[in-house]
Amino acid sequence: MTAETPARSAAVPARAAATPAPRPSATPDTAPAGRRFLASTPERLRLLAVVAVLVTLGFGLVAAQAFRMTSAAHDRADAGTAQLLRVQQIDIDLARADATATNAFLVAGQEPAAQREAYLSALRDASELVARAATAQPADADVLARLNTVVVEYSGTVEQARANNRQNLQVGAQYLRDASASLRGDAGPLLDALTSANRSRIDAELEAVAQNRQVLFVAGALAAVALLLGSVWLARTTRRYVNLGLLAALVLVLVPLVGGGTALAGVGQEAERTRAGALRETIDLAQARAAAFDARSNESLTLVSRGSGAAYEAAWQGDAEEVLAAVPADLDRAWRAYADVHAAVRGQDDQGEWDAARKAATDPDGELATTFVAFDEALTSTLETRAGDASSALTRSQPWLPVAGWLSLLAGVAAAALAWRGVGRRLEEYR
Amino acid sequence: MSRVARRTGRRRVTAALAGCAALALAACGTGGDYAPTALPQTPTVTSAPSAPATTPATCRGDVTASYDPFPDLAAGRAAPGLAEIVERGRLVVGVSADSRLLGARNPATNAIEGFDIDAARAVSQALFGSPDRVVLRVITAADRIPLLQDGGVDLVARNFTITCDRWQQIAFSGTYYLAGQRVLVPTSSVATQVTDLAKGSRVCAPTGSTSLAALGDYPDLVPVGATAHTQCLVLLQQGRVDAITGDDTVLAGLAAQDPYTKVIGDKFSREPYGLGVDQDNRDLVRFVNAALAQWRADGGWQRSYDRWLAPALGRGAPPTPVYGRTGPTG
Numbered sequence: 001m002t003a004e005t006p007a008r009s010a011a012v013p014a015r016a017a018a019t020p021a022p023r024p025s026a027t028p029d030t031a032p033a034g035r036r037f038l039a040s041t042p043e044r045l046r047l048l049a050v051v052a053v054l055v056t057l058g059f060g061l062v063a064a065q066a067f068r069m070t071s072a073a074h075d076r077a078d079a080g081t082a083q084l085l086r087v088q089q090i091d092i093d094l095a096r097a098d099a100t101a102t103n104a105f106l107v108a109g110q111e112p113a114a115q116r117e118a119y120l121s122a123l124r125d126a127s128e129l130v131a132r133a134a135t136a137q138p139a140d141a142d143v144l145a146r147l148n149t150v151v152v153e154y155s156g157t158v159e160q161a162r163a164n165n166r167q168n169l170q171v172g173a174q175y176l177r178d179a180s181a182s183l184r185g186d187a188g189p190l191l192d193a194l195t196s197a198n199r200s201r202i203d204a205e206l207e208a209v210a211q212n213r214q215v216l217f218v219a220g221a222l223a224a225v226a227l228l229l230g231s232v233w234l235a236r237t238t239r240r241y242v243n244l245g246l247l248a249a250l251v252l253v254l255v256p257l258v259g260g261g262t263a264l265a266g267v268g269q270e271a272e273r274t275r276a277g278a279l280r281e282t283i284d285l286a287q288a289r290a291a292a293f294d295a296r297s298n299e300s301l302t303l304v305s306r307g308s309g310a311a312y313e314a315a316w317q318g319d320a321e322e323v324l325a326a327v328p329a330d331l332d333r334a335w336r337a338y339a340d341v342h343a344a345v346r347g348q349d350d351q352g353e354w355d356a357a358r359k360a361a362t363d364p365d366g367e368l369a370t371t372f373v374a375f376d377e378a379l380t381s382t383l384e385t386r387a388g389d390a391s392s393a394l395t396r397s398q399p400w401l402p403v404a405g406w407l408s409l410l411a412g413v414a415a416a417a418l419a420w421r422g423v424g425r426r427l428e429e430y431r
Numbered sequence: 432m433s434r435v436a437r438r439t440g441r442r443r444v445t446a447a448l449a450g451c452a453a454l455a456l457a458a459c460g461t462g463g464d465y466a467p468t469a470l471p472q473t474p475t476v477t478s479a480p481s482a483p484a485t486t487p488a489t490c491r492g493d494v495t496a497s498y499d500p501f502p503d504l505a506a507g508r509a510a511p512g513l514a515e516i517v518e519r520g521r522l523v524v525g526v527s528a529d530s531r532l533l534g535a536r537n538p539a540t541n542a543i544e545g546f547d548i549d550a551a552r553a554v555s556q557a558l559f560g561s562p563d564r565v566v567l568r569v570i571t572a573a574d575r576i577p578l579l580q581d582g583g584v585d586l587v588a589r590n591f592t593i594t595c596d597r598w599q600q601i602a603f604s605g606t607y608y609l610a611g612q613r614v615l616v617p618t619s620s621v622a623t624q625v626t627d628l629a630k631g632s633r634v635c636a637p638t639g640s641t642s643l644a645a646l647g648d649y650p651d652l653v654p655v656g657a658t659a660h661t662q663c664l665v666l667l668q669q670g671r672v673d674a675i676t677g678d679d680t681v682l683a684g685l686a687a688q689d690p691y692t693k694v695i696g697d698k699f700s701r702e703p704y705g706l707g708v709d710q711d712n713r714d715l716v717r718f719v720n721a722a723l724a725q726w727r728a729d730g731g732w733q734r735s736y737d738r739w740l741a742p743a744l745g746r747g748a749p750p751t752p753v754y755g756r757t758g759p760t761g
Contacts, residue, residue: 069462076463108538139465146470168538169688170529171668174661189471197468208462306528306536307569352568354528355541 041237042430045423048230052419056249059223060412063256066216067405070209070264074401077205077271078394079136081279084198085387086133088286091191093126094151095293098183101158102300105176106362108165115364119158127151133194140197143190150186154179173304180297195283202279206271213264220257224250227419238426245422252415256408263404271394278390285383288326292335292379295319296372299342303349303358313346327379334378338371490595491761495703496753497605498713500720504557507721512714513558516585522558524551525570525584525707529661531684532739533590534567543567546680547588549735550607550706550723554586557722576600579709586719587707590680592641598759602712603705604719605752607732608680611698612642615675615682617667617691624696628652628674635663635672642677645700660685667692678702683743694743703750710759720752 100119104111130151134144157179164172227250234243298316302309323335341360345368349357360366501507508517516522526547527534534545552562568584575591578584579601590610593603614625614634622628630651636643638656646654655672657663663675664685675685682694706723708716726732732749741747 072463137465139467141467143468143470164688170531170535171661171664171685171688173529174659174665178662178665193468193471201465307574308529308571310571352566354569 042427044237045234045427045430048234049420049423049427051226052230052246052249052423053416055223055226056253056415056419057412059219059253059257060409060415062219063216063260063408063412064405066212066264067260067401067408070212070267071401071405073205073208073212074267074271074394077202077209078391080198080202080205081391081394083133083137083140084195084202084279085282085286085391086129086136087191087194087198088283088290090126090129090133090147091290092286092293093122093129094154094183094187095290095297097122097126098180099293099296099300101161102176102180102297102304103362105161105165105172105304106300106358108168112364123151123155137198140194143194143197147187147190147194150182150190154183154187157182176304177301180301184294199283202275206268206275209264209268209271213261213268216257216264217261220253220261223253224257227253230423234423234426238429240426243422243426245418245420245425247422249415249419249422252411252418256404256411260404260408263400267401274390274393278386278393282383282386282390284326285379285386288323289376289379289383291319291322291326292372292376295323299345300361302346303354303361306354316342328382331375331378331382334371334375338368338375341367341371488595488599488760490598492755493753494595494598495593495603495606495705496756496761497603497705497720498716498756499754500605500724501717502721504718504721504725507714507718508558510714510718512712513718516558516715520559521564521566522551522555522586523566523568523584524554525575525578525587525589526551526567527572527589528567528569530590530681531687532743533680533684534588535684543569546608546735546739547590549731549739550726551586551588553726553731554706554719554722557725558718575707579707582709585708585715589707590678590704591707592678592702593705597707600710602708602710602716602759604708604716604723605754606703606705606750607723607752608704609750610678610680610702610704612645612676612700612702613679613682613694613696613698615667615677615685615692615694616673618693619691620674620693620695622674622695625649625652625676625699627696632673633671634674634676635666636660636676637663640677641700646676648699664689664692679744680704680740683740686743720754723752 097119100115100122104115104119127148130144130148134141157175161172161175161179164175166172227246231243231246231250234246235241295316298312298319302312302316305312320335320339324332327335345357345360348354348360361368363369501510507513526543528536528543530545530547532545533547534543536543548567551565551567555565556562558564568578570578570584570587570589572589574583575587575589576597579587591597591603592610593606597603614622614628616622616628626649628634628649628651631653632651633653633655634646635655635657636646637659643654643656646652655663655666657666660675660677660681663672663677666672667675668689675682679694679698686692686694706719708719727749736747736749
């Protein structure tokens, strides 16, 4: 040993930090038989080395996993948001199809071609989206398959309503009422199930992001504390104030811990903000739009059912409340403009002027149609803006997450190697 | 140990550590297995609560007996009970707009027409000299009695069966049509009576109607409730029921909408139709009876019947009304 020390000092003359210290002689170098384990310094040094390697390597693994999982959870939250928006759009498209079909029924064979095309395109959009949604999220496949059958049966029943109506057979109105009822009674619960399932998936992913952050902090803190305590003990034992290896290891632990942890916190906060803000608003606006179309259906069905339409008017009132509760204040006025015209048409029907009410309800340039379209367009533009915000907020972030993961792993491995080397140098002094 | 050997050894250890770490990382998953979304439970259909059993009212004599008609229409027009209507110049009548043949809208003319409408127009003719002085107000079956009681309508001409219970709430004219319960089946059916229907046949009628209750007399048949007779027709067209039962007039209306159906069998109940009137306005009842007598006498009844109901139900003659009532219980 004595022969090696000068050789080592000669081999590393540029080392500035390590000041030569008097040789430690407090404890004997070898452990005589019968003494306690870990009584000798070399054994304690070896233990320190092992512990240092384990905590740094462990931290590297945990940090890498945390970044990986955050990245994956983020991607899944993004996919979940896209799925949620798809489901809302299916709801809107089906409601739009029903509103068009029930309104067209009032004019029977004199239905304008544009209205027929509007109904068909709404139904097409809905069925296309059902297929895409099933591919995008296989866990939703069962419910979407059932929804598909509901849509198919609905469109068949509407066609029977149209065919009977065209021959002035009153049974056509019954087919129409049955079709509308099946949409509300069968498709409604399915869409609700899909919405709540996807919402809870997004919540779960964002929850996982938060948990990963905590795990990262805990592991990093453990590693840093262990290294710090080890450095302190080493300094006291070897009487050298700084051990380069352990110091470097500590730095390599703190950088991902502090930097990565802060960045993860930022990611988590942004995701949470999106969920509580743009995403929630998007869902509310989408449901308001579907409720508005549902109100339009109920309005037409009240006229189709004539004297027996009281239940549909009550349903219209329910839809109106839902719309007003969900839309922002600047759209209130547009809705109330439509609601006023609706009340006027209802008044005409209630006073027995059914034909005038029917004309007002089916006139594409009439006040009823124009006020509703104005409201719907305003709502749609707000909805599209918020939906864009919600989806871009989650996609925009974090291509660096996987990179950070690999870097933390490397940092952990490097820290382990450096710590091992740093303690090893002290250990060599005992050989 | 030589320095070179140490360095090589360290490098090997470092490489080994890195390799283990990478393997460990790859082995850890990143989650993301979702349980399939659960299908929502279909709510169990609760059967509609049956109306509480009330002790049926008892009526003396013939339940279809109405108040004696005025001897002539001019005297009737001057009666105090008709003063408000005469002053108004219009007769408000509660009708149906989707009961084909009885009261339904003709899209070509936009008018509501049918056998019940013809009866109301006959009253208008007798009162004002013109059948067009009616205001037809479309009402539901449930609204018939309340609207008469609160004055929302003067008459109800909406296949209104005369019963003793209803006499306690409103008044009726004399019978203007004697309907009866019959059965509607597909043209391919060989049944000619309700008893010919195969065991286990599903027979449809509106939930809570007397027609559905009457199926209790035929335990071999399976009763199926629906919201309305038109829904029964939808179910029949979809093959989900085998037959429909109801008043022959209603069944005629359904048969008119589907050429692959036919009305069969004898009437197995008596459903005398009367025009509904407010209970306190006996003058109006007496005038209506006189108006209906004129309608029968000048052939109007037969013309209406031949136009609307004869094609599906065969030949028919006007029922003979019974008079002599003194009060709600007889």
